[in-house]
Amino acid sequence: MSTYFIIAWRNLWRNSRRTLITSASIFFGVFFAIFMSSLQRGSFENMVDNMVRFYSGYIQIQESDFNQHRSLNNSLQTYQTFQQEIENHPLITQSSQRIESFALAGSDENSFPAMLFGIQPEKEEAISGVSKWLSEGSFIKSGSKDLLIGKVLAKNLKIAVNDSIVLIGQGYHGVSSAGIYRISGILDFPLPDLSKQLIYMDLQNAQEFFSMPGLITSQVIMVEKPEQVAQVIRDLTPKLGAEMKIYAWDELQPELVSLIDGKTASGKVVKLLLFMVIGFGVWATIIMLMHERKRELGVMIAVGFQKTRIMIMIIIESAFIGLIGILIGIGISYPFIWYLFNNPIHVTGEMAETYKSMGFEPILKFGINPDIFLSPAFTILIIFAVLSIYEIWYVARLKTVTALKA
């Protein structure tokens, strides 16, 4: 067996330039595919992470009609016993109650529609770390009557910390609600949509504003890892009251899921095309290689090499070409991706504005999951498996006499 390796290895370097070019094309494909997948994965994870932390949570409990009709009329009583269940579940890391609604925010100058979130400040802070976006002023505490407001909204309203704004909205069962509130802090959210619309107030404050004491629209539940979501939902479902419904993040964010699915699919198409081009390139190399050695193969068969031995030798040789490409591809991309994973690229200048205008955080994050590296390697292996069928076919139908005359 080792003799096959020796012959295959030496054959590999007979035309070292060709071998290197072929391996380089595989390296390029592997590297590009890894880079692309890593960037995609990183940005998806970041998007999900942002969305989950700022909007939906991994799991949400709502009144059963709230998801269809996001009206305060479909809000939920908070039961102490159920809160205890959540408190005690080992996989649940955080949980926070919210009121999500809308109001018109007005200043002396202007008025704009706003997303009004009634939150439990300390718990919400634990989930989204929202205070890190605080650019001016101070964060709110439980029981506070003050507001936190998105930077862009503040700018549009031409107001600053300690200024007052008027909120006008529709409360529980159509009660009209209005109030005047002081700005405690300004939040410079990375997500432009939030920055333009979001107002946070203490939950109790919101309950008063909307005239709905003791009611919430949703309860957000966080877990350590996305994989735990299903388990927690299974555990909580039997404990839910009749009017409650439980959702996983992907049910609450169908647009995000389809965006990710669409981008993943188009990424796959690009990678497929890339690997097809590389595959045909490698095939051309193998055709040349076999053709050049036709006579030599004829001599080998004449003097006593079984065709199966020759097939094995050629498959080993081409596997070397593939392995060199794969190993160098992974070897170079791993540290590269590892660096980018730990040092995400902050997009600046005009690019950053473009990102923001499309609703994305201006940052390029990278994923480093093992499958990002393994799946291009696996694709290359499949290509070589297919090519080895060609090699087997070529040797099998090779006529000794014809080969000798080549």
Next chain:
Amino acid sequence: MNVIEIKDLVKIYNSSEVQVKAVNGITVNFEEGEFTAVVGPSGSGKTTFLNMLGGLDRPTSGSVKIGGTNVWDLSSRKLIDFRMNNIGFVFQSYNLIPVLTAGENVEFIMHLQGRPKKEREERTKEMLEAMGIGDRIKSRPAKLSGGQQQRVAVARALASKPEFILADEPTANLDSHSTTELLELMSQMNKKYNTTFIFATHDQRVMDKARRIITIEDGKILSDEKFER
């Protein structure tokens, strides 16, 4: 004793409408220890004949018996093993595996035969030395002259201890000096090991050494003469 018995051997090529009767009914026997040249003008069917005799090209009809085995009744796998164990080949040129050294080229066939390492190494050395190129054991074919390459090919053919060696125009690409040397060495090997050599050639120097000359033309034996040398 007959090593090879050939009966009514025919090979017809059907290439695009024209039928070529490359070998047209040859019946002949070869004995152990022969040093025979199959001669004839280009296109007379020498290569086709040797290839059928060597188990490389399937005859249209007729039989080839080597040591009692009807080679064309063997399966293709068995036939390859049969060739490995019974027939040595020396072709016109590029006989050797380019990525193996002279020594490895000789040794490999014994490896395929499953001979022990010590025997392989000793025999490789012995054969290369017998062919006068013991010092080139570590050279790759590309570093050897045409004559040296042919000598390695003969050493390889002998190393597998075949019943006979088929050599199709082994001197066609060699200069006259190398031709004389190669012929002299092959003749020595023939005498020393009693190995049968069958050449296809139109080289006069080969004919001058041969102890039997079979002349073919249009795929038929024209004459079959023996000489004392």
